[in-house]
Amino acid sequence: MELLMPGIGLIFWMTLSFSLVLVILRKFAWKPILATIKEREDYIANSLRQGKRIQRELADLDATKEKLLAQAHEKAEEVVQKARQDGDQIIENARKQAAEDTNQLIETAKNSILAERKAAEREIRNQIVKLSVDMAQKVIKEEFADVDKKNKYVDKLLEEIQLN
Amino acid sequence: MGFKGTVNTRIFMKHMAGIIIMTFVIFAPAVLYAEEKDPEKSVVQESAEEKGFDAGKVIIDHILDAYDWHLADYGDTHISIPLPVILMYEGQWHFFFSHKFDHGKSAYKGFRIASEGPMKGKIIRVLDDGITPDPHASFLLDISITKNVLSIFIACILLCWILLKVAKGFTHCGSRKAPSGLASFFEPLIMFVRDDIARSVIPEKDVYRFLPYLLSLFSFIFFNNLMGLVPFFPGGANVTGSISVTLTLAMFTFFTLHIFANKEYWKHIFNTPGVPILLKLPIPLMPAIEIIGVIIKPLILALRLFANITAGHMIILGFVSLIFVLGATGAAMGFAVSPLTVVFLIFMNFLELLVAFIQAYVFTYFSAIFFGMAVPEEHH
Numbered sequence: 001m002e003l004l005m006p007g008i009g010l011i012f013w014m015t016l017s018f019s020l021v022l023v024i025l026r027k028f029a030w031k032p033i034l035a036t037i038k039e040r041e042d043y044i045a046n047s048l049r050q051g052k053r054i055q056r057e058l059a060d061l062d063a064t065k066e067k068l069l070a071q072a073h074e075k076a077e078e079v080v081q082k083a084r085q086d087g088d089q090i091i092e093n094a095r096k097q098a099a100e101d102t103n104q105l106i107e108t109a110k111n112s113i114l115a116e117r118k119a120a121e122r123e124i125r126n127q128i129v130k131l132s133v134d135m136a137q138k139v140i141k142e143e144f145a146d147v148d149k150k151n152k153y154v155d156k157l158l159e160e161i162q163l164n
Numbered sequence: 165m166g167f168k169g170t171v172n173t174r175i176f177m178k179h180m181a182g183i184i185i186m187t188f189v190i191f192a193p194a195v196l197y198a199e200e201k202d203p204e205k206s207v208v209q210e211s212a213e214e215k216g217f218d219a220g221k222v223i224i225d226h227i228l229d230a231y232d233w234h235l236a237d238y239g240d241t242h243i244s245i246p247l248p249v250i251l252m253y254e255g256q257w258h259f260f261f262s263h264k265f266d267h268g269k270s271a272y273k274g275f276r277i278a279s280e281g282p283m284k285g286k287i288i289r290v291l292d293d294g295i296t297p298d299p300h301a302s303f304l305l306d307i308s309i310t311k312n313v314l315s316i317f318i319a320c321i322l323l324c325w326i327l328l329k330v331a332k333g334f335t336h337c338g339s340r341k342a343p344s345g346l347a348s349f350f351e352p353l354i355m356f357v358r359d360d361i362a363r364s365v366i367p368e369k370d371v372y373r374f375l376p377y378l379l380s381l382f383s384f385i386f387f388n389n390l391m392g393l394v395p396f397f398p399g400g401a402n403v404t405g406s407i408s409v410t411l412t413l414a415m416f417t418f419f420t421l422h423i424f425a426n427k428e429y430w431k432h433i434f435n436t437p438g439v440p441i442l443l444k445l446p447i448p449l450m451p452a453i454e455i456i457g458v459i460i461k462p463l464i465l466a467l468r469l470f471a472n473i474t475a476g477h478m479i480i481l482g483f484v485s486l487i488f489v490l491g492a493t494g495a496a497m498g499f500a501v502s503p504l505t506v507v508f509l510i511f512m513n514f515l516e517l518l519v520a521f522i523q524a525y526v527f528t529y530f531s532a533i534f535f536g537m538a539v540p541e542e543h544h
Contacts (some may be wrong), residue, residue, distance in 0.1 A: 002228055002285050003407065009250075009307040010229060010408035017320045018416060022380050029327040030376040032335045033354060039339035144391065 133163065168205060217492050219485035227402045227477055228285055230311045231262035231277060235397060242267055245397070251275060251287065252305040262308070264405045270294065275304075312409065315391065320346035323387050357382050361529050365536040370424070374535045377420050379411065382528040390518030391475060393513065404523070405473035407466065414462035417531040425538040432540070433458065465530055472523050477515045 131143075139150065175315025178411045225234075233245040246263035253275075264272040268279060271294035278297065287308070289301035309317075326346070333347030343351055357379050362371050388409075391399040403409055431437070433454040435444065443450045486505050 004412055006408040007286065010310065010312055010406060013313040014316055014409050014412040016413065017316050018384065021320045021324060022377065023496050024324050025327055025380045026376040028213065029331040030379050034375065036334040037354065043339050071369060093235045096331060156266055162195050
């Protein structure tokens with residue numbers, strides 16, 4: 001039965017020491033410990049949340065990058081296309097220009113050749129005339145010795161020239 | 165591998181339980197016989213009989229509180245630490261050390277440790293002959309530093325020291341690093357009390373109001389349970405197996421509960437909702453039952469802890485005594501039985517380690533449940 005008899009002294013000292021333990025531990029042990037644990041939990045939760053957010057942002061960024069890249073590609077394609085077109089245009093123009101120039105050149109050449117020919121013809125005619133005169137002179141000189149014979153010949157020559 | 169291990173342990177425990185029960189069936193009559201003989205003994209007879217081994221007396225003496233801290237016996241000499249006795253009798257304080265009582269054999273200043281009667285083991289006022297209790301003695305206030313009190317002091321100091329170190333470890337590590345060393349050992353225990361005890365039964369908004377108390381309660385009980393299992397100074401006192409201590413702890417739970425209890429709780433006691441009015445009005449049957457419940461709850465807490473820890477100590481001491489009881493019939497018998505007893509003892513000690521944790525858990529968990537009941541959600 002002694003086992004079940006509470007003792008006043010023990011209860012008194014127990015109450016005193018346990019109250020002290022409660023107060024001391026509450027203030028100096030549990031408060032900092034629980035605060036640290038809570039802080040750490042919050043930190044971990046925050047980090048996880050942040051990680052998730054960054055992941056999402058990264059995915060967004062990836063999508064944007066992809067889109068930008070596609071746009072850039074398109075643009076580049078366009079630029080190249082345009083350049084090619086421009087180039088073609090330039091080449092075409094150049095070709096046209098060249099053709100025109102050539103034609104013109106040919107025309108000029110033709111004209112000048114024609115003029116040249118006319119001049120040459122004239123020259124040749126003059127030359128012929130001069131030669132004819134010279135020849136006539138010579139012939140006359142020669143023929144004056146044998147006038148009759150020669151007159152006939154001259155007449156024949158003149159006739160020939162006139163025919164021409 | 166782990167699964168196989170647990171199965172083996174279970175089978176082992178099953179057999180163990182059988183063996184333990186058997187041992188006690190055989191052993192119990194000896195204890196009972198010893199106890200029956202007890203009251204008839206006079207002081208003179210007792211000293212004459214000390215040569216023989218009285219297991220019941222040894223066990224009870226180890227479990228009960230004492231005015232000195234018994235360390236060992238050497239022949240007929242008791243080696244013990246005398247503890248301060250503080251008494252107040254008729255307005256006068258008396259301070260002296262307990263060795264003046266000569267282990268209960270003599271009186272000092274008219275006080276004596278009662279060897280029989282309802283006050284057995286406590287200090288009583290005696291007449292001038294130094295033996296007869298004073299029949300006209302008035303109230304004697306005894307707040308001596310007994311074995312249990314000293315053990316509580318030591319436990320409190322150690323507990324505070326350890327936990328303040330743990331707190332320092334926590335604040336040192338900060339919230340950006342995992343705790344190391346002592347703190348990392350305590351963190352799972354703290355998390356266990358917070359998440360598996362407090363949060364599971366107390367509404368979230370009130371958890372942090374009760375948590376420091378629950379943590380202190382858990383660590384105090386657990387630590388003292390463990391100290392009680394250490395067989396030598398400064399352990400070995402049966403602190404959590406003392407009804408005074410468990411009652412005090414239960415009272416702390418009781419007062420904490422009623423300080424924080426909300427309106428809903430009181431309404432539930434005095435005007436229980438959902439109960440026919442006839443059970444409340446002419447005769448307040450329901451309130452009476454509820455109030456009995458309020459008182460019984462802490463009492464059960466106290467009794468459960470007390471009974472479990474005391475029983476554990478008794479069993480361990482019983483196994484130790486077994487060697488000497490059988491040894492008294494012949495040295496060979498004592499030696500023969502001791503290996504088996506040691507095996508049982510080791511097993512019991514492991515079981516008691518488990519019980520130390522479980523009982524701390526149960527006391528804290530039930531306190532938490534009562535707190536949870538004291539702060540129910542307000543109904544609108």
